[in-house]
Every structure is written in C-alpha cells, then in structure tokens.
Amino acid sequence: MVPLPVALPNPSRTHYKRLSVVLTKTIPDAVIAELKSIVGEGGWLDSSADLTAYLEEWRGLFTGCTPLLLRPASTAEVAAILSCCNANNVAVVPQGGNTGLAGGAIPGLNDQNEVLLSLERMRDIRAIDTANFTIIVEAGCVLERLQQAAADADCLFPLSMASEGSCQIGGNVSTNAGGTAVLRYGNTRDLVLGLEVVLPDGRVLDELKGVRKDNTGYDLKQLFIGAEGSLGVITAVTCKLFPKPASVATALIALDSISAVVDFFAAARTALGDEILAFETFPHIAMDMVQQHIDSCHSPFDDEYSWYVLLDLSSQRSQSMVDTGLLAFLEAQLDLGLVTDGVVAQSGAQRDAFWRIRHAISEAQKLAGASIKHDISVPVSQIPLLIEKASAVAESIAPGVRPVPFGHVGDGNIHFNLSQPEAMSAKDFLALWGVMNQRIHSLAVSLGGSFSAEHGIGLLKRDELARLADPVGLALMRSVKLAFDPNGIMNPNKLL
Ligand SMILES: Cc1cc2nc3c(=O)[nH]c(=O)nc-3n(C[C@H](O)[C@H](O)[C@H](O)COP(=O)(O)OP(=O)(O)OC[C@H]3O[C@@H](n4cnc5c(N)ncnc54)[C@H](O)[C@@H]3O)c2cc1C
Structure with a gap:
C-alpha cells in the first residue's frame, strides 16, 4: 500500500453549554496576600487576561472563574498553601494540563470563590x-x-x-x-x-x-x-x-459485524497473547465521517465494510518474527471467514496513518454536527448487546439519530457517541443530552458495566454517580472524604 501522511488532527473546541455562576462568598484580602507571599513573584496570576486559558474546559462545556491562580514551585509551597486555605476555609481546585473531560479542574462552578492551584511549575x-x-x-x-x-x-x-x-x-x-x-x-x-x-x-x-x-x-x-x-x-x-519493545506491528482489519469483532478479539488474544498492545474498533459511519471531514485521512481499502479493527502489537521478538506471526494469524482468520479484509502497515508512516483515522473520529464527528457522548464500559462479551440495545434506546429518544460507537473494545470501553439526526436541529438534539445519558448509563450498569469508563466524574457526571453508585460504596466514599478533608476545602462539589 501507499504510505500516508502522519500528522494528528488538532481537535477544535465546541461550545455546548455554560453554567451560570453566582458567587456568594469572597476570600479576605489578607488571605489572598498571604497566599501570594507563599509562592512569591511569578508564582501567581490574577488578571482575567492571564486566567482565561486556565478557566475554560477543553470541550468548552464549562467556563469557570477564580480570584487567584497559584503556581507553586515546590512541595513545601503546596503544603503552605493548603495549610493557609484550610485554616481560612478557602476552597482549592487542583489543575494539571486542563485536558480532563468532566469539568473537574475548573474552579468557581459552585456558589463560592475557589483558588486554582496549577502544578505546571512542578515538572522536574x-x-x-x-x-x-x-x-x-x-x-x-x-x-x-x-x-x-x-x-x-x-x-x-x-x-x-x-x-x-x-x-x-x-x-x-x-x-x-x-x-x-x-x-x-x-x-x-x-x-x-x-x-x-x-x-x-x-x-x-x-x-x-x-x-x-x-x-x-x-x-x-x-x-x-x-x-x-x-x-x-x-x-x-x-x-x-x-x-522498550524491539518491534511493533499494526494492522487495519475489516469485519462484517460487531459480534465478529468480539470473536476476532478472543481469537487474537489466544493466538497473540500479551503482544497485543491495542485493539480498537470503529464502525463504517466513523470511517465515512473521517474521510468526508478530515482532508488527509483515507481508507486503505477499496471497498466499504461494516466494522474495522485497529490491531497494534509490540514485542521483544524480532520484527520479522512478529510480522510473520501476524500475517499467518490474519490469513488463518480470513480462511475461517471471521475477517473480511485486512492491511498490515509496512512502515511507521503507514502505522501512523491507521492510527490517524482512529484519532480523527471525535473531530470528524464534531464537524458532522452536534453529538451526545457516553464513555461507558461493559465486559467485552456484552459489547454486541450493549451496542444493539443502546442504539435502540437512542432511536426511541431521537428518531433518525446516528450512533457512532467506537473505542477501546479490548478493554470493554466504548465511546457510545451519537450524531444528531439529519431532520433535527442541533439545539433540539442537545436538549436530549440528559435523558439520553440517563437511559444509556443505566443500560451499561445493567449489563454489568460502568457509566464512567475512563474520563472521571468531575462535575459532569456527579449526579449520575449519586444515582447509579452502590449506596454502601457511596457512603464509604463520603466517609473517606470526611476523614481526609473535614473542612471540605478540596475541589468541593466535584465527584461527590
Ligand atoms: C484529545 C483528548 C484525548 C483524550 N484521551 C483520553 C484517553 O484516551 N484516555 C483517558 O483516560 N483520558 C483521555 N482524555 C482525558 C484527559 O486527557 C485525561 O483525563 C488526563 O488524565 C487529564 O490530565 P490533566 O493533567 O489534563 O488533568 P486536569 O484536566 O487538569 O485535571 C483532571 C482532574 O484531576 C485533578 N488534578 C489534576 N492534577 C492534580 C494533582 N496534581 N493533584 C490532585 N488532583 C489533580 C483536577 O482537579 C481534576 O479534577 C483525553 C482528553 C483529550 C482532550
């Protein structure tokens, strides 16, 4: 096959929703002055121009506010900050790279002022x-x-x-x-x-x-x-x-159904064992959207197929041994009829091009209209049932909706994302976000899975945790929170 370009897409921001913020509690000037003196010059920011980038959540779902951003340079400074905040009952929101997708790192979304504590200077x-x-x-x-x-x-x-x-x-x-x-x-x-x-x-x-x-x-x-x-x-x-692995190999494989994807996963684990690094899947509609909206993404296949699997191997064995083993395995699956078609990357550029299709799905879906997202997991064996039932639920709530379920199928983690029906406005579709989430989250839990597979709870799914978590587990979580943080200064109202 022909080598394809490598660069990853740069997903743009979409603004879905802003929370209105009513601040009812202020931080005394003397406390602000003490916090500034702990970190010294260069260790804090408080002008709105400087703070903007820290206050917007990556997807634009939440925009926060804070009177003060602290940028400590050492563990001792963090300790002095928390000690001061605890003594003065000031809430603290820690922030890393601010790429979280649940609003957890955004301050000021509750009815109080919170200082934002960025770890960006502690990078040694x-x-x-x-x-x-x-x-x-x-x-x-x-x-x-x-x-x-x-x-x-x-x-x-x-x-x-x-x-x-x-x-x-x-x-x-x-x-x-x-x-x-x-x-x-x-x-x-x-x-x-x-x-x-x-x-x-x-x-x-x-x-x-x-x-x-x-x-x-x-x-x-x-x-x-x-x-x-x-x-x-x-x-x-x-x-x-x-x-460090001595060799890597990547294949893009076409299959007829999601059940075939799951059967193929079991066959691959049995044959290739722990050399499987990643096993990702996406449906025909995702490949279509990517090709339509992202200039440099092209299917390596002449034909169209229902489902695709991106299979990545890494090994301490030699490249030729891994390549030969992978090819022999795929040919056997073709003979058995489990796999319909497949291509094996012949270079790093081709490998990157396959991954680029996978990574471009979210961006392409954004460009294809509004979408409602779910980051859910179930046992791998339940994935076909999950997709079938969740698609039916979504159709009953929004007739004509276009499911785009993709993700880390080898981990049982599906990003069950839904694109707006062509006959419905984005606004009307997004108004269904809450009811859609509730029904699909409940379905994942009923199949022995989780409504929050890898993106955390933050503010976005806090009420869903309260609704769906085991009450005993939730009570224990609250006891732990109380034991560690009796004054409730750490990231209040997120998670719990
Ligand atoms: C394009 C894209 C792709 C992504 N892909 C994945 C993926 O494949 N898998 C996945 O799991 N996630 C993914 N994410 C989500 C995100 O990148 C991860 O959740 C990541 O771990 C967040 O790290 P961060 O430094 O940006 O944390 P932030 O967003 O800054 O913070 C996240 C939470 O952690 C808290 N926090 C941050 N630092 C500290 C600290 N030092 N001490 C205490 N609390 C702290 C914050 O208060 C907040 O609650 C993706 C996000 C984007 C934008």
Whole structure:
C-alpha cells in the first residue's frame, strides 16, 4: 500500500453549554496576600487576561472563574498553601494540563470563590532507576515529556493518549487515565508505585518508595488515584517503567459485524497473547465521517465494510518474527471467514496513518454536527448487546439519530457517541443530552458495566454517580472524604 501522511488532527473546541455562576462568598484580602507571599513573584496570576486559558474546559462545556491562580514551585509551597486555605476555609481546585473531560479542574462552578492551584511549575524529573525500572517525577510533568525521559533511558513509559502533549502525570493519576495501551499495561493505577501527596491540612504523605512488594497495612496511595483532587494535591509520582519493545506491528482489519469483532478479539488474544498492545474498533459511519471531514485521512481499502479493527502489537521478538506471526494469524482468520479484509502497515508512516483515522473520529464527528457522548464500559462479551440495545434506546429518544460507537473494545470501553439526526436541529438534539445519558448509563450498569469508563466524574457526571453508585460504596466514599478533608476545602462539589 501507499504510505500516508502522519500528522494528528488538532481537535477544535465546541461550545455546548455554560453554567451560570453566582458567587456568594469572597476570600479576605489578607488571605489572598498571604497566599501570594507563599509562592512569591511569578508564582501567581490574577488578571482575567492571564486566567482565561486556565478557566475554560477543553470541550468548552464549562467556563469557570477564580480570584487567584497559584503556581507553586515546590512541595513545601503546596503544603503552605493548603495549610493557609484550610485554616481560612478557602476552597482549592487542583489543575494539571486542563485536558480532563468532566469539568473537574475548573474552579468557581459552585456558589463560592475557589483558588486554582496549577502544578505546571512542578515538572522536574527527580530520579530514574533503570535497574529498578522506575522513575520519580513531579506531578506537573507533561506526559509526553515523561515518555521521552523514559525513552532516553532506553525504557518505556506506556501510558499514551491523544492529549499527551498537554496532560500532566498528576492529572493522569488523579483521573486514573486509561488511553490506548490499557490492554497490555493497565490503567494509570497499574503504572503507579508511589505517591507524594499534600493533605488538605498541609501535612505531606510521603509514599514515594519504588517497591513492588509492600504489605504494610492499608495501601493509602490507592485512595488518591482517581480521586480527582478531592482528597489532596499529588505533588510527585513514582512510576513503573518497562523494557522498550524491539518491534511493533499494526494492522487495519475489516469485519462484517460487531459480534465478529468480539470473536476476532478472543481469537487474537489466544493466538497473540500479551503482544497485543491495542485493539480498537470503529464502525463504517466513523470511517465515512473521517474521510468526508478530515482532508488527509483515507481508507486503505477499496471497498466499504461494516466494522474495522485497529490491531497494534509490540514485542521483544524480532520484527520479522512478529510480522510473520501476524500475517499467518490474519490469513488463518480470513480462511475461517471471521475477517473480511485486512492491511498490515509496512512502515511507521503507514502505522501512523491507521492510527490517524482512529484519532480523527471525535473531530470528524464534531464537524458532522452536534453529538451526545457516553464513555461507558461493559465486559467485552456484552459489547454486541450493549451496542444493539443502546442504539435502540437512542432511536426511541431521537428518531433518525446516528450512533457512532467506537473505542477501546479490548478493554470493554466504548465511546457510545451519537450524531444528531439529519431532520433535527442541533439545539433540539442537545436538549436530549440528559435523558439520553440517563437511559444509556443505566443500560451499561445493567449489563454489568460502568457509566464512567475512563474520563472521571468531575462535575459532569456527579449526579449520575449519586444515582447509579452502590449506596454502601457511596457512603464509604463520603466517609473517606470526611476523614481526609473535614473542612471540605478540596475541589468541593466535584465527584461527590
Ligand atoms: C484529545 C483528548 C484525548 C483524550 N484521551 C483520553 C484517553 O484516551 N484516555 C483517558 O483516560 N483520558 C483521555 N482524555 C482525558 C484527559 O486527557 C485525561 O483525563 C488526563 O488524565 C487529564 O490530565 P490533566 O493533567 O489534563 O488533568 P486536569 O484536566 O487538569 O485535571 C483532571 C482532574 O484531576 C485533578 N488534578 C489534576 N492534577 C492534580 C494533582 N496534581 N493533584 C490532585 N488532583 C489533580 C483536577 O482537579 C481534576 O479534577 C483525553 C482528553 C483529550 C482532550
């Protein structure tokens, strides 16, 4: 096949909704002055021109406000800030790269003033231990830089997602981010060995040790992973590293149905084992939208198919062994009739071109009209039933709706996104967002799944957590919050 261009799309912002903000509580001038003095010149911003970029959520769903942005440069400064805020009952919203999709890092969305605490100046790589396969980094280190630091030491840090040029490891840990390599390496939780956290009262919990065995009571760091800034501020992380793969191989495969995709996944796991790095799927409509709206994305196939799978392998074996094994496996699946067609990338450029189609789906869908989104997961075996039932639910709420279900099928995680019916206005369609979410979230939960697979709760899904979580689990979460943050200063009204 012909090599295709490589650049990833730059998704544009869409404005769906703004919350009206009524501030009822102000922060005393003396407290603002004390906070500024803790971080010193260059450590704070308070003009609206400087703050704009920090106050807008990536999709434009939320726009916040704050009287003060703090940019501490050390753990000691974070500790002094939290101690001061706790003593004066001032709420704090931590922010990493502000790429979260649930409104968690945006301040001032409640009825009070909140200071915004950005980790962007705390980005040092503190230590790397190639014998122990660990790296200690400050929370504000951008994910791409962490990946590069690992690569420079001839290792791999496998967390990867389209936002990696902006999101920070502290944000990744706080959202327990997933990404494209979960199948092989797990979620962020699986990549964390230790944390340094400043508690709401200013004490520092030092759990940075880089050991893989440590049975000394409660594993407290786990509570901060996925806590979305509600229990404290993560200031540093000990991450696991892995050997750099010796070879990679990528194929784009065409199939007749979503059931065939799931059967093909089981066959691939059996034959290729843990060499599978990613197993992503998308339907015909997604390929259509991408080709129609994104100039440099082209299907490598002459024909059109119902479903596509992007299969990525990485291995310590030689390139020729991996290529030969992959080709033999795909040919066997073609003979069995499970797979309809397929192409294997012959170069890095072709590999990138396949991934580019996958990464362009959200952007293409934006350009194809309004969309209502769901980030849901079910056991992989339930995916065909989920898509069938969720499509029927969506059709009953918005006749003519166009489902575009795609995503990390190997993890059971489908972004069940819906494009507006051609005969309905964007405004009328988006007015159905709440009812659509409720019905489809309930369906995912009824199939043994989750209504929030990898993007966190934040403000966006807070009421859905209250509606759908196990009441005992929710009560325990509230007890944990109270134990760690009795004054409720950490990211109030998000998550819980
Ligand atoms: C184009 C694009 C693609 C994406 N792809 C994926 C994907 O494949 N998988 C996935 O899981 N997510 C994905 N995301 C979502 C997002 O990138 C992740 O959730 C990421 O982990 C957020 O990191 P951040 O540094 O931007 O955090 P932010 O958005 O700044 O913050 C997220 C939450 O964490 C809290 N927080 C941030 N830093 C700290 C800290 N140091 N201590 C305590 N709390 C903190 C904030 O208060 C907030 O509640 C994507 C987003 C975009 C825009």
